[in-house]
Amino acid sequence: MASRRNPSFNNPKPCPHLSSYREKHGLSGYESLQKSLRSSPSGRTVLSRLQSTNPTCSSCPNTSIGRLYFCLICSSISCPSHAASHSLSFPGHDISVDVERAELFCLSCADQVYDPDFDSAVVAAAAKILHPPLRRRRRKPLLMLLPPPVAMSSFRGIRTALRHPWGLRGLNNLGNTCFMNSVLQALLHTPPLRNYFLGDHHKRDVCRQRRRRRGALAVAGGGEGPCLACVVEGVFLDVFSGDRKPYSPARFLYSWWKHSSNLSGYEQQDAHEFFISILDKIHDKELSGFNSKGIVDCHCIAHSVFSGILRSDITCTVCGFTSTTYDPCVDIPVDLETVYNTDKSASPADKTRLSTLAGSLDLFTRPEKLGSDQKLYCQNCRVKQESVKQMSIRRLPLVLCFHVKRFAHSVIRRTSKKLDQYMQFPFSLDMTPYLSSSIIRNRFGNRIFAFEGDESDLSGEISSEFEVFAVVTHSGRLDSGHYVTYLRLRNQWYKCDDAWITEVREEVVRALQGYMIYYVQKVLYHRSGEERVIPGTGCF
Amino acid sequence: MSASDDGSSSPRSQLCSQVFGDLLDSIIVDAASECHRIARLGLDRNLEEEEEELRLSAQARVADPSSSSDGNSKNMVDIFGQTHPAIASEIFDCMNCGRPIVAGRFAPHLEKCMGKGRKARQKTTRSTTMAQSRNSRGSPISVYAPYSTANSINRVPNGGSSASAEYKDYAFDEP
Numbered sequence: 001m002a003s004r005r006n007p008s009f010n011n012p013k014p015c016p017h018l019s020s021y022r023e024k025h026g027l028s029g030y031e032s033l034q035k036s037l038r039s040s041p042s043g044r045t046v047l048s049r050l051q052s053t054n055p056t057c058s059s060c061p062n063t064s065i066g067r068l069y070f071c072l073i074c075s076s077i078s079c080p081s082h083a084a085s086h087s088l089s090f091p092g093h094d095i096s097v098d099v100e101r102a103e104l105f106c107l108s109c110a111d112q113v114y115d116p117d118f119d120s121a122v123v124a125a126a127a128k129i130l131h132p133p134l135r136r137r138r139r140k141p142l143l144m145l146l147p148p149p150v151a152m153s154s155f156r157g158i159r160t161a162l163r164h165p166w167g168l169r170g171l172n173n174l175g176n177t178c179f180m181n182s183v184l185q186a187l188l189h190t191p192p193l194r195n196y197f198l199g200d201h202h203k204r205d206v207c208r209q210r211r212r213r214r215g216a217l218a219v220a221g222g223g224e225g226p227c228l229a230c231v232v233e234g235v236f237l238d239v240f241s242g243d244r245k246p247y248s249p250a251r252f253l254y255s256w257w258k259h260s261s262n263l264s265g266y267e268q269q270d271a272h273e274f275f276i277s278i279l280d281k282i283h284d285k286e287l288s289g290f291n292s293k294g295i296v297d298c299h300c301i302a303h304s305v306f307s308g309i310l311r312s313d314i315t316c317t318v319c320g321f322t323s324t325t326y327d328p329c330v331d332i333p334v335d336l337e338t339v340y341n342t343d344k345s346a347s348p349a350d351k352t353r354l355s356t357l358a359g360s361l362d363l364f365t366r367p368e369k370l371g372s373d374q375k376l377y378c379q380n381c382r383v384k385q386e387s388v389k390q391m392s393i394r395r396l397p398l399v400l401c402f403h404v405k406r407f408a409h410s411v412i413r414r415t416s417k418k419l420d421q422y423m424q425f426p427f428s429l430d431m432t433p434y435l436s437s438s439i440i441r442n443r444f445g446n447r448i449f450a451f452e453g454d455e456s457d458l459s460g461e462i463s464s465e466f467e468v469f470a471v472v473t474h475s476g477r478l479d480s481g482h483y484v485t486y487l488r489l490r491n492q493w494y495k496c497d498d499a500w501i502t503e504v505r506e507e508v509v510r511a512l513q514g515y516m517i518y519y520v521q522k523v524l525y526h527r528s529g530e531e532r533v534i535p536g537t538g539c540f
Numbered sequence: 541m542s543a544s545d546d547g548s549s550s551p552r553s554q555l556c557s558q559v560f561g562d563l564l565d566s567i568i569v570d571a572a573s574e575c576h577r578i579a580r581l582g583l584d585r586n587l588e589e590e591e592e593e594l595r596l597s598a599q600a601r602v603a604d605p606s607s608s609s610d611g612n613s614k615n616m617v618d619i620f621g622q623t624h625p626a627i628a629s630e631i632f633d634c635m636n637c638g639r640p641i642v643a644g645r646f647a648p649h650l651e652k653c654m655g656k657g658r659k660a661r662q663k664t665t666r667s668t669t670m671a672q673s674r675n676s677r678g679s680p681i682s683v684y685a686p687y688s689t690a691n692s693i694n695r696v697p698n699g700g701s702s703a704s705a706e707y708k709d710y711a712f713d714e715p
Contacts, residue, residue: 010582067569100566101573112576164619172628175647244620248628248643250650254635257654354598358590422601426593433585446577499624502616510600 011448012114017087017094017106021072022115024092029072030121037102037125039320044445045102045126055099057082069096069105083107102445119447126444165489167194169239170246170499174253178498179271182483183278184249185496186470186518187232188239189487191528192305192398197236202229202301210286228281229301231255246499256281271472271483272331272403272516279306279330295326306330308397311436314376315388317369321380326394331401331516334360336421357402357425357517365392365434392439396431400466400519407478418478422513425471427506429519431464466519467526474515486512 014022021029038048047070048055055068057079069078071086073093078086087094087107094108102122106113167188171181187193196202207227235252259281284300291297295309310329315322337355367390370376375384404423409416432438441447471486485496486509495504520528578584617623627644634641636653 010580012580067565098573101570103573103577112573112580114577114580168619170618170624172630172643174628174643175645175649177647245622246624246628246630248630248632248646250632250643250646251635253647254650254654257650354594356594424594424597426590426597428589428593430586430589438583441583446574446581446583448581494619499618499628500616501618501620503619507600507603510597511603 011116014115015106015109015111015113017108018104018113018115020092021095025072027117027121029095030115030118033072033097034121034125037122039126044100045122047097047099047102059085068099069107070099071096071107078107084110114448116448119449123444123447123449164244165492165494167236167240168487168489168494168501169244170496170501172246172248173498174248174250176269177249177253178483179269179274180249180253180256181498182472182485182496183271183275183516184235184252185485185487186472186516187275187278188236189470189489190305190399190518191469191520191524193301194236194240195528196301196305197233198240202233204230204233225255225258228255228259228278229284232278232282271474275401275516276330279303296328298328303328303330305399306397306401308332308400309394311392311394313390313392313440315367315390316376316378316381316385317388318385319378319380321378323379330397331403332361332364332393334402334404334423335363336360336404336406336419336423337363339421355421355423357423357429360423361431361434365390365439390439390443392436393431393434394436396435396464396521398521398524400429400431402514402517402519404515404517406474406513406515416478418474418481420513422511424510425468425514425517427468427510428522429466429468431466435464463521463523465522467522468517468519469525470518471509471512471514472516472518473512475513483515 033047036047037045039045055070055077057068058076059082060079067080069080069083069086070076071078071090071093072095074090076086077099078096083096083105084107094106095113096105096107097103098105098112104113104115104118105111171184173181204226207230211227231252235247235249239247256278260277279302282300282302283298284302287300288296288298288303298304298307307328307330310327312325312327313322314324334357337359339353339355367388370387370389372386374387376387377383378385378387402425406419406421407416408419441449467488469488473484473486474481475484476482486504487494487496488509493504493506493509495502495508615623625644627642630643631640632643632646633639634646634649634653636650641649
């Protein structure tokens with residue numbers, strides 16, 4: 001029986017008793033157990049034989065429940081008190097199975113031990129699945145997302161560049177446009193996006209030709225003009241030109257409105273909506289397609305950078321059948337955890353319950369029992385049944401955008417209010433616990449087994465470690481407020497408040513109420529911090 | 541195990557205690573077995589790092605409870621040694637009509653100029669946006685749905701700086 005070992009596990013070294021058991025008996029013991037494995041009501045796999053009596057310890061028949069160990073060699077059952085004596089009395093009878101938990105237990109070591117082949121046997125019996133074939137992973141061309149080559153012809157000389165990070169520049173507020181400025185600042189300093197546009201990867205000539213091919217599509221008002229990605233490239237070049245006077249993104253605003261339907265316009269004053277709108281407009285339909293699994297997979301720059309894949313599992317509570325769907329996403333919604341502070345007089349140090357990003361992600365990926373009014377169709381039962389839903393992240397994007405839902409809407413009162421609750425967020429974030437591979441493995445008791453959904457997550461191309469690089473905050477009330485972005489460049493934080501750029505201490509950022517928090521893969525973050533200087537020119 | 545020290549050690553209450561004890565033991569071992577496996581297989585979350593982040597955040601909040609970063613920074617000098625007026629004073633030509641416009645008033649001008657005025661706009665009421673999005677966790681059901689966002693009930697309107705009080709004709713409605 002071949003088992004696919006998951007490289008992300010530590011494959012624990014077997015104790016000498018397990019090794020010698022394996023040498024003598026191989027997998028025969030495990031295989032013969034498979035027919036006796038059952039699912040308990042709690043979903044755990046247990047060892048149970050269909051006998052009339054309950055299993056009891058052979059040495060003390062009065063102990064009926066609790067821990068029981070089933071010897072793999074002679075099938076006798078021992079309780080913890082008599083476990084050691086069994087292996088002493090019968091040399092070689094070391095390896096047993098914990099009946100209640102289907103775990104290997106070494107009676108001599110008196111410790112739980114692990115064998116990937118045993119786990120395979122358990123999973124195969126429990127889930128009744130065959131070993132999934134390993135899929136070949138397609139390597140995505142990431143070359144364009146690396147920092148641009150050092151010599152750049154469009155680069156004018158900078159004098160102060162060495163003192164301040166490249167591309168740090170204020171943005172003029174054009175009249176209530178801080179919702180736009182805040183997101184622009186974040187995008188301008190999103191490493192792969194910056195590298196793409198500054199590296200001249202968006203081909204304006206190709207755009208022009210394409211537009212000519214399509215004919216002058218006249219939107220009411222006379223054509224759309226250059227595509228928004230072309231305009232964005234213009235913004236990048238201007239902001240990174242070395243000029244430190246605040247930049248007015250007027251042409252960008254004009255183009256964005258040109259590309260919006262007449263109904264939108266000024267109404268989109270929410271920074272998050274603006275973010276989504278921009279990604280949508282930079283998105284290139286011609287690069288879209290489906291990958292081998294039938295999931296929408298787009299290679300345009302917007303989606304290459306921001307798009308991840310979410311997995312949604314709906315499990316029927318009656319028969320256990322699970323149906324899975326995959327959907328792309330460009331950001332992750334974060335619900336604030338409800339924190340009950342009953343004791344208002346307690347000092348901050350006493351309040352043990354703190355709202356955190358990790359906690360919200362746990363909430364996002366927890367199994368959620370859907371209400372009885374939300375029954376979903378089960379393919380196995382062929383009727384609508386009560387279901388449990390669980391979300392997880394199938395594939396992480398290069399850049400993660402967390403959108404913190406800082407609003408509470410009351411349907412009855414038809415009012416909304418802003419939630420100013422603080423949410424702790426880390427500077428270094430490990431997304432491993434929220435991956436589909438982790439979530440599903442946990443569902444099956446963390447067995448050593450390559451579950452479907454494993455392959456793409458852990459091959460090393462896209463890691464799960466992220467670093468924060470931009471935080472967009474909103475201060476004020478729902479109907480009147482102000483957006484500010486904090487950028488992390490060369491490990492120094494900068495407050496970007498429209499035209500005003502100032503340095504701030506790290507502590508200030510940690511204490512912020514984030515509205516949109518941007519993380520980039522650690523590898524890309526560190527690489528973008530390496531700015532080389534061409535000797536003699538003073539240019540980067 | 542259970543505090544049945546009222547003197548009654550009848551076989552019945554002894555049996556109860558024993559059963560309770562066995563159940564409790566079982567639950568404890570469940571947790572221990574799970575944690576043992578997670579630890580041995582290296583699946584545990586890096587608690588040290590997580591705790592360090594929490595500690596740093598707690599420290600930061602104590603040191604900086606009233607976000608002093610929100611103080612009026614508009615009069616101060618930025619890192620490049622520059623100062624700026626509250627309303628951006630740069631002047632450039634409007635791309636639509638060609639007239640020279642002050643930067644800080646460009647957006648309201650452009651809105652009228654391009655005819656994206658509020659009269660032309662059809663308001664989406666809150667009831668329609670909320671009705672569309674009930675389940676707010678993740679994206680829509682269909683695999684073939686285009687790249688739509690999670691949902692759109694969460695909007696924080698306004699992009700205004702403190703100078704927005706001037707724009708009387710822009711008393712923005714609540715969404």
